Amino acid sequence: MIRTERAGDEVAIRAVETAAFGIDRDAQIVDDLRGSDAYIPELSLVAEDGGAVVGHVIVSRGHVEPSGEPIFLLGPIGVVPERQGEGIGSTLVDAALAGARRLGAPCVALVGDPAYYERFGFLQAEPLGLLPPAGWRSRPFQVALLDPEGELPRGRVEYSNAFRD
Numbered sequence: 484m485i486r487t488e489r490a491g492d493e494v495a496i497r498a499v500e501t502a503a504f505g506i507d508r509d510a511q512i513v514d515d516l517r518g519s520d521a522y523i524p525e526l527s528l529v530a531e532d533g534g535a536v537v538g539h540v541i542v543s544r545g546h547v548e549p550s551g552e553p554i555f556l557l558g559p560i561g562v563v564p565e566r567q568g569e570g571i572g573s574t575l576v577d578a579a580l581a582g583a584r585r586l587g588a589p590c591v592a593l594v595g596d597p598a599y600y601e602r603f604g605f606l607q608a609e610p611l612g613l614l615p616p617a618g619w620r621s622r623p624f625q626v627a628l629l630d631p632e633g634e635l636p637r638g639r640v641e642y643s644n645a646f647r648d
């Protein structure tokens with residue numbers, strides 16, 4: 484079952500993200516996002532099974548320079564290691580994209596492995612004029628268009644300070 488995060492999920496989400504990545508950096512990003520204006524409560528989603536949180540994804544708000552236009556950014560996403568490969572991550576990505584579309588977002592961007600994300604319609608962002616934050620060039624930056632009529636923002640994406648090391 485996929486549902487939005489609710490009060491009391493924080494510890495379970497932290498455990499899921501830490502287990503998925505093997506370090507707590509991504510869990511810390513999620514915690515820091517919650518207290519920031521980049522947080523979109525409808526788009527912090529958990530996968531629950533038998534009352535346990537087994538996966539989590541968050542979409543946060545960034546902006547594009549120089550226009551300042553807002554942009555939705557997916558990640559971190561994590562599934563507990565013992566439940567990976569069962570389709571939970573895909574269900575979370577689909578739900579996150581559907582939620583972003585419901586909120587009127589024209590696109591969602593992310594940093595991640597194209598081998599995983601191309602199945603959801605993510606495309607290389609740079610050839611489309613959407614650049615990753617400065618210094619992130621070595622990591623594949625991708626974007627999914629949610630509205631075929633919509634126009635993709637062009638420029639350099641800035642993430643929330645929650646993503647800064």
Ligand SMILES: CC(C)(COP(=O)(O)OP(=O)(O)OC[C@H]1O[C@@H](n2cnc3c(N)ncnc32)[C@H](O)[C@@H]1OP(=O)(O)O)[C@@H](O)C(=O)NCCC(=O)NCCS
Nearest residue numbers: 503504560561562567568569570571572573595596598599
């Ligand atoms: C990435 C992640 C969220 C996917 O969740 P999941 O529930 O395992 O994914 P699904 O079961 O929906 O999909 C599994 C498929 O994704 C592929 N896959 C998983 N991680 C991948 C990766 N990093 N690169 C490429 N393919 C990947 C699997 O090989 C499998 O492929 P198949 O469908 O062709 O067999 C999960 O593996 C995870 O938490 N990984 C550790 C944290 C992480 O790397 N997060 C993403 C950072 S961009």
